[in-house]
Amino acid sequence: MSRRLGKQTVALAGGPGVLGWASVAGRKEHDGPYGDKFDRVIADEMDGQDSFEAAERHMLESAVRLCLLKTGKKTEDVQLFLSGDLLNQIISAGFAARALGIPFYGLYGACSTMSESLSLGGMLADGGFADLIVCATCSHFCTAERQYRAPLELGNQRTPTQQWTVTGAGAVLLGAGAAAARAKAALTHATCGRVLDLGVTDANNMGAAMAPAAADTLAAHFHDTDRSFEDYDLVVTGDLGRHGRDLLIELLKEKGVFVREEKLFDCGCEIFSARQDTHAGGSGCGCSASMLCAHLLPEVCAGHLQRILFMATGALLSPTSSMQGESIPGVAHAVAIEHRQGEENA
Amino acid sequence: MQDAKNRKEAQRYAELVARLAPKSEMGQGMARAFLVGGLICVLGQMLTDFFSMRMRFGAQSAATATSICLIFLSALLTGLGLYDRIGKFAGAGSIVPITGFANSVVAPAMEFRREGLVMGVGAKMFSLAGPVLVYGIGSSIIVGLIAFALEVIG
Amino acid sequence: MIAMLWMYVKAFAVGGLICMIGEALLLKTQLTSARILVGYVTAGVILGALGLYKPLIDFAGAGATVPLTGFGYMLAHGAIEGLENEGLLGAFTGGVRAGAGGIAAAVFFGYLAALIFKPKMKG
Structure with a gap:
């Protein structure tokens, strides 16, 4: 099979x-x-x-x-x-x-x-x-x-x-x-992202560099699994930030994906409040990782969220590539996480 | 063919990024830069007056002494962690004056202390300000050479 | 006294204006602060060599000498003065000699600060 x-x-x-x-x-x-x-x-x-x-x-x-x-x-x-x-x-x-x-x-x-x-x-x-x-x-x-x-x-x-x-x-x-039988949450699908680069060179605008990859992976996931926003309680992105999130919505619309904006949860937008003066929001590996482990997984395990798609986004640049004027490739990988009843005595 | 398609897509995306990008507050930023930059220069004028009137320094010496005082002040504020806060408010207002040059020497020197006194502090000290010396000194020598050439011809 | 106050006003206005141009460059372009500083010092050298910067210093004092363009002017002025006093050798040594105070102070105080202080998290 x-x-x-x-x-x-x-x-x-x-x-x-x-x-x-x-x-x-x-x-x-x-x-x-x-x-x-x-x-x-x-x-x-x-x-x-x-x-x-x-x-x-x-x-x-x-x-x-x-x-x-x-x-x-x-x-x-x-x-x-x-x-x-x-x-x-x-x-x-x-x-x-x-x-x-x-x-x-x-x-x-x-x-x-x-x-x-x-x-x-x-x-x-x-x-x-x-x-x-x-x-x-x-x-x-x-x-x-x-x-x-x-x-x-x-x-x-x-x-x-x-x-x-x-x-x-x-x-x-x-x-x-x-061991897995006892778990209150399980991974059901994984979508591997392609590396995309639409020519963004501004290292101070990671959201714009990563948004095309996020849109691509999300569209691929929906296509491959025959799912849509309706099948998820939340579609979580890693650290697109406010600007990157806006771009993702635009790019998805261009691809003909029907976007439920209230279900689009960007860890970078959520982790800090507006008064914390972080400009476009949070970023970094720890942004999506800490939000997943502090907020999202507990919610899934408690059954408050039945099914989420967790898609962290990465900008594959280095200080060397930036100084040499190269544009910034982006990537996004998605995993679907579902609530499980979990057998207490398993 | 593929390249042309990619270029077109990149250009289209660049337009979308520009359209959705949050805008800097131009007026406010420039007003703050004007205010702080102006105040630093007034401080410089006070020091210059002190050195030329009280200490009876010549114009050039007074200017040099002023620079040294401002650089000391900038190093102190950078060390105390205050200069980056001024910079956050003032932007170019605290970058363009000689204090900004000093800040760009002191900040990496402090940052790379953990990497050792030689290859950390010593080598990284001019990682940002080095180019200023390279281009400043380099172009001054070119000026001197051109003036020499003009002298010879004239 | 009034002449002195007037001098402060001029220093404030001219110095502020020079910084404001820098801010406009920062906001409108992707130039980093290091590139702005390089641009300013080079502009100072060129304006100084052409004799255009001296009148600004006469007018605004520290308003023109404190911005990094003033450092550039000092380097160019030193090179030309060196040439007049010592010939070709002076063209090489004059610039650095004129800027020596600032460069030495930055090295010395920078080193001291690195020994004494530790960098802190941004607020």
Whole structure:
């Protein structure tokens, strides 16, 4: 039996279960509208470490440990750790894997990493290659600023389309087989995105760079699964921001997709409130990851949301490609997550 | 053929992006830059007056002493984490004055302290302001050479 | 006293105006602040060499010397002065000599700040 649906989607027939999750966030995220929902809030941007980079990987590591603690599992029980981040050579993920000791596949999908890791984790679990898999990612405002933009103390202005890199991390424990039966949420489909580039070169306008990929993946998912906005309680995008979300709606309309705007939930638009002066909203791997683990998964498991499509978006640029004047390729991966009754005694 | 199609699509998208993009408040930004930039220059004038009248410095020395004082002040405010807040308000008003040049030297020096004193502070200090010296000094030498050539010809 | 106050008004107006042009460039183009600074210093060198910047300094004082165009003027003026006093060698050394105070101060205070202070999260 082929598990492929159409060109880009796979059906996860066994329904790998979401067994647990944990989120970590910074102070500014704590001050946002979803601030009370994060499992752990770091005291300051250093999180007790001696560099911003060390603080970032410490957040990732603690999100994974918290996730396992909440589900009563040990690191030795977990067979795979799928993770990536924004820093050069994904040092946050690699260094966290060193500390955790779980067999590790490093991923790079920029800010799409959360749905990329869930897609791959879902397929590995459904294929019977692992029973317990942790998918996780993180980002940190200060490390992203110094790698991609400017030193923190430089007195420059942010542009209106610019987004604020979220300081945060999220970790999800996926399970297959007997363990999955107890889960209150399951992955049912994964749609792998194409890398699209419509020539945006402004590194301060990531939303515009990623919106075409988001529209493409969403249209492909609807086409492959024969679904529409009507089949989902929420269609979640990662970090398009306000400008990128507007562009996504326009692009979907051009593709002939009927858009239910009230169901389009962008983590970047939601994580901060307007008074927090983040301009177009939040961004970064940690944006969608922390919102997924703090707000969306609990809602799905509680049954408040029956079915969501989680689609994190990534801008595949580097400081080198930017300086050489290259345009910014974008990518988006989608996973469908459904509420399950969950057998208490399974 | 494919290229032409892509170019056309990119152009169409660029127009959509421009149409939906949030606009900067031009008037407010320029007023703030004018105000803060002007005030920094007034401070500079006060220092210049002090050095030329009280200390009896010549015009050039007074200007240099003023620069040094402003650069010190900018380094202090940058270190205390205040200059980036001024910059957020003033934009070019605190970038264009010599204090902005100093800020662009101090900020990376502080930022890359963790990477060590030599390849961190030492090397990164001029990662932003280096080009100013390259083009400023480079073009001044060209000016000197052209003046020399004119002297020879004339 | 009135002459002094008038000087402050002129410094404020001219300095403010020069900064305002920079802000317009920042908002209207994708130029980064580093590129704006390079543009200003080079413009100062060229205007200085053409003899167009000196009248502005005579008029507005620090309003013209404090913006980075003034630093550019100082470099160009130094190179020309060096040429007059020392010949070709002066054309090379004059610019840096004139700008030495500012450059040395930036290096020194920048290094000190890096030793003393730590960068903080933006508010």
